[in-house]
Structures are given as C-alpha cells and as structure tokens.
Amino acid sequence: MTESRPAAVVLDGVSKCFGSKQVLSRVSFSVPRGEAVCVLGRSGTGKSVMLRLMIGLIKPDAGDIFISGYNISRLEGKELSRARCKIGFLFQSAALFDSFTLYDNLALPLRRLTDKSKSEIEGIVHQALNQVALTGEENKLPSALSGGMRKRAGLARALVLEPDVLLVDEPSSGLDRITASEIDDLLLEQKAMHQTTMVIVTHDVHGARRVGDRFAVLDQGKLIALGKPQELENHESETVRKLVAEE
Amino acid sequence: MRRFLQFIGDVTLFGIRVMANVCRRPLELGETWSQMSEMGVRSLPLVSSSGLALGVVMTLHTRSTLVAFGATALIPRVQSLSFFVEIGPLVAALLVAGRVGAGIGAVIANLRVTEQIDAIEVLSVDSFKFLVVPRVIACVIVLPLLTVFMDACGLVGGFFSEFAVSHLPPKLFLERAFQGVEWSNFVPPTLKTAVFGFIIGAVSSYYGYTMNEGTHGVGKAATNSVVTCSLLVILADVILVKIIFLLFPGSAI
Numbered sequence: 001m002t003e004s005r006p007a008a009v010v011l012d013g014v015s016k017c018f019g020s021k022q023v024l025s026r027v028s029f030s031v032p033r034g035e036a037v038c039v040l041g042r043s044g045t046g047k048s049v050m051l052r053l054m055i056g057l058i059k060p061d062a063g064d065i066f067i068s069g070y071n072i073s074r075l076e077g078k079e080l081s082r083a084r085c086k087i088g089f090l091f092q093s094a095a096l097f098d099s100f101t102l103y104d105n106l107a108l109p110l111r112r113l114t115d116k117s118k119s120e121i122e123g124i125v126h127q128a129l130n131q132v133a134l135t136g137e138e139n140k141l142p143s144a145l146s147g148g149m150r151k152r153a154g155l156a157r158a159l160v161l162e163p164d165v166l167l168v169d170e171p172s173s174g175l176d177r178i179t180a181s182e183i184d185d186l187l188l189e190q191k192a193m194h195q196t197t198m199v200i201v202t203h204d205v206h207g208a209r210r211v212g213d214r215f216a217v218l219d220q221g222k223l224i225a226l227g228k229p230q231e232l233e234n235h236e237s238e239t240v241r242k243l244v245a246e247e
Numbered sequence: 248m249r250r251f252l253q254f255i256g257d258v259t260l261f262g263i264r265v266m267a268n269v270c271r272r273p274l275e276l277g278e279t280w281s282q283m284s285e286m287g288v289r290s291l292p293l294v295s296s297s298g299l300a301l302g303v304v305m306t307l308h309t310r311s312t313l314v315a316f317g318a319t320a321l322i323p324r325v326q327s328l329s330f331f332v333e334i335g336p337l338v339a340a341l342l343v344a345g346r347v348g349a350g351i352g353a354v355i356a357n358l359r360v361t362e363q364i365d366a367i368e369v370l371s372v373d374s375f376k377f378l379v380v381p382r383v384i385a386c387v388i389v390l391p392l393l394t395v396f397m398d399a400c401g402l403v404g405g406f407f408s409e410f411a412v413s414h415l416p417p418k419l420f421l422e423r424a425f426q427g428v429e430w431s432n433f434v435p436p437t438l439k440t441a442v443f444g445f446i447i448g449a450v451s452s453y454y455g456y457t458m459n460e461g462t463h464g465v466g467k468a469a470t471n472s473v474v475t476c477s478l479l480v481i482l483a484d485v486i487l488v489k490i491i492f493l494l495f496p497g498s499a500i
Contacts, residue, residue, distance in 0.1 A: 084371045095363050098361070098363070109370045
C-alpha cells in the first residue's frame with residue numbers, strides 16, 4: 001500500500017562511527033509520504049544518532065540521507081537551513097528554550113524564517129497551543145510546565161512551520177502511560193490531518209503500535225527488520241520478536 | 248604545550264568567527280540589548296560597591312604616605328589618576344570576568360547539555376550568531392560603561408574617606424582631582440576595556456559553546472571561563488598599556 005507513494009525520507013547505506021565504535025552500519029530504508037515509521041531497538045543501538053543524522057546535526061561517514069528531496073548529508077549552511085524548514089524535530093527532553101516564554105518558543109521560528117506579521121504569528125502560535133491543549137499557558141516559562149506539557153509544547157514548536165517530515169525522539173520518555181497516550185493522540189491527529197511523514201524513535205511498543213504504520217528494528221547499528229508490526233511478530237530474529245511484542 | 252597552542256588557535260579562530268559575524272544579518276539587536284541589560288545593570292551593584300570600597304582604601308593608603316611629605320593636597324589627583332589609568336579598567340574587567348564570564352560559560356554550556364543549541368540549529372537559526380555574537384558585543388559595549396561607573400564610584404569613595412579626615416569640601420576635591428588630568432589619561436585606558444570585554448565574551452562563550460562533557464562540563468566551563476578570562480585580561484593589559492604609551496606618550500603618569 002505504501003510503496004506507490006513517493007518517499008519523503010530515504011536512507012541509503014548510512015554509516016556512522018564515533019572513534020572506533022561503529023554506531024550505524026549501512027542502514028537503508030525509505031518512508032513514503034504520509035507514513036509513520038517507528039524505530040525500535042535496544043539502548044545504544046544508534047536510534048537517536050540516526051535521527052540526528054537525518055536532521056543534519058551530525059554528518060554520516062558514508063551514505064546519503066534524502067528528506068523531502070534534499071540530500072541532508074551533503075548540505076551545509078543556508079541550504080541546510082532551508083531544508084530544515086521542511087523538517088520538524090521533537091527532542092526527547094523537548095529542549096524548549098528555558099529563558100523564553102512558551103509563546104516566544106513557538107514564535108521564534110516564525111519570526112526568523114517567515115515574513116508573517118506580528119498578528120499572523122500570534123494567530124498561528126495560539127492555534128498551535130490550542131492544538132496541544134496549552135491555551136492560557138503562553139506566558140509561562142518552560143520551568144513552570146510539567147513534563148507532559150513541555151513535551152506537548154515541544155511538539156507544537158516542531159509543527160509550527162508545518163513541516164513535511166516530523167522526527168520524534170522518545171515521545172513517551174519520562175511520561176506516565178496516560179500522558180504518553182495523549183502525545184500519541186497528537187501525533188496521530190497530525191498524521192491524519194496533514195499527512196505528515198514521521199520517523200519516531202521509541203521504546204514504547206504500545207504507543208508505536210498505535211502511531212506507526214511500519215517498524216524498523218535496529219540492532220548493533222544494523223537494520224535487522226523492517227515491516228508492519230504484525231509481520232514482525234513472527235520474525236526469525238528473537239530480538240525483533242521481543243522488541244515488537246506488547247508487554 | 249601542544250594542547251595549550253591548540254587552545255590558543257581555537258580561541259583565536261573563535262574570536263575571528265565572532266568578528267566575521269558581527270555585521271552579518273540578522274543583527275540580533277534584541278538579544279544584544281537583552282544581554283547588555285543583563286550584564287550591565289546586574290553588574291552595577293558589584294562594580295559600584297567595589298569602586299566605593301577601593302576608593303576609600305586607596306585614600307587611606309595614599310594619605311599615610313603623602314602626609315609624611317606634606318603633600319596631602321595631591322590625594323584627590325592620585326586618586327583620580329590611579330582609578331582612570333589602571334584601577335578602574337582592570338578591576339572592572341576582573342569583576343566582570345568573574346560575574347559575567349562565569350555566567351556566559353555556564354549558560355551556554357547548559358544550553359549545549361540540554362540540547363537547546365541543537366534545537367536552535369534544528370529551527371534553522373544560526374546558534375553561533377544567536378547565542379555567542381550578542382554576548383560578545385554586549386561585553387564590548389558594557390565594560391567601558393562599567394569602567395566609567397567604577398571610576399566615578401572610586402572618586403566618591405575617596406572623597407568620603409578624605410572628607411571624614413580633613414573635611415575637604417567636595418568642590419575643592421573635584422578641582423584637585425581633575426587638575427592636570429589629560430583626556431589621554433582617561434579615554435584610552437577606558438576604551439581598552441572594550442578589548443577586555445571582547446576577551447571575556449569570546450573566551451567564556453568558547454568554553455560554553457564547545458563544551459561536550461555533560462552536566463559535569465557546565466561547572467568546568469564556568470570555572471575555566473573565569474580563570475582564563477582573568478589571566479588573559481591581565482596579560483592583555485600589559486600589552487595595551489605599552490601600546491597606549493606608544494600612541495599617547497602624554498598618558499604616562
């Protein structure tokens with residue numbers, strides 16, 4: 001069903017070493033437009049590194065990464081900035097700017113990267129906050145927000161420029177089951193309403209099964225399985241079967 | 248030795264990168280203004296209280312010596328010249344290196360640890376231009392202003408100390424303080440603190456921006472910033488004083 005759509009994300013033979021440690025080894029897969037792929041794997045298998053490579057925060061030693069047609073691994077400076085406008089990134093810690101209010105956190109990319117007027121920006125920010133149920137909290141600093149609120153605010157900031165691709169690092173990390181489920185609901189809503197392509201690194205199989213169309217399983221830096229959750233339940237590798245099994 | 252030379256090279260390149268980015272758009276005027284108020288206004292209590300105390304102490308020391316020569320009338324002039332030429336610029340710079348340098352190092356290092364610098368980059372904002380350049384510019388602008396304030400507080404402290412002993416009228420104190428003081432005794436030493444400001448801003452930003460040791464590195468960045476900035480300010484002072492003497496021979500006391 002997915003292969004007929006053009007790919008929004010393509011990883012082609014991506015490898016990355018830190019010193020003598022091979023973190024990713026010739027990882028290749030693609031994500032068609034509008035699909036959500038959840039990346040599973042044990043801790044330290046290179047999942048977060050893969051996301052950082054996809055946003056261009058680090059460069060691969062080998063291979064290419066195409067996001068919305070941009071070869072992220074080869075871009076620098078202004079061209080990389082232009083490509084990043086098409087990508088939203090939700091950090092594990094949300095990474096909100098702690099000296100800015102919630103409003104300013106969301107308004108920053110709009111002020112810097114668009115020609116929108118003050119009133120237009122105000123409208124977009126309020127709509128984004130409303131979407132993540134944070135209306136009325138705009139004047140608070142991130143330190144005054146709970147973990148779940150910070151994560152929702154981080155998601156709102158990642159989506160404020162209406163990106164084609166959303167990269168999410170551990171959306172449920174540090175959250176209780178109910179709050180984690182609320183974040184999953186927001187991701188599902190975004191996918192349904194805007195057909196946003198998503199790559200989600202997670203350890204939460206329950207959430208991954210709700211949001212993800214396919215799972216990619218990494219083990220020791222290698223992609224060992226890629227497919228629908230149901231297909232992977234009977235995979236030959238015990239690691240894959242354990243990782244995709246619901247608790 | 249190799250590590251030291253590498254550090255010097257890295258900091259120099261970092262400083263050159265700052266200068267290359269100063270006039271590049273966007274100018275980050277809002278962030279620069281915010282840093283100036285943070286560094287300037289919040290440093291005022293420290294600078295003014297230190298200036299007052301040093302002024303009092305300086306007068307107490309010079310009085311006991313000058314009394315022996317019957318030259319107590321020179322106390323205001325000694326006070327003003329010593330503050331304008333050296334004490335004001337150097338002490339203000341060292342105080343700012345301690346307060347602001349540690350702050351810049353720790354804040355930027357913390358932004359690195361908490362992935363906020365990555366978040367800025369991800370939002371297509373140049374983190375170097377956004378975080379480092381405004382802080383360095385703010386240091387360059389604020390430090391000469393704080394130095395003038397320190398000079399003024401030093402004179403006020405000196406006056407109070409002298410008034411307590413000799414009841415010297417304020418008008419006469421000021422007349423004697425500025426008697427024989429040339430512009431070259433005041434302007435070049437004050438302006439040299441812009442160089443100190445650049446050193447403090449660039450070096451402490453360097454420690455924060457390049458830190459990659461997790462939360463442990465935040466404290467390390469703050470400590471290294473203060474130690475290195477203080478040392479470099481003192482070394483730069485030696486060179487700048489020599490340059491000032493070459494350019495303005497009349498400024499030598």
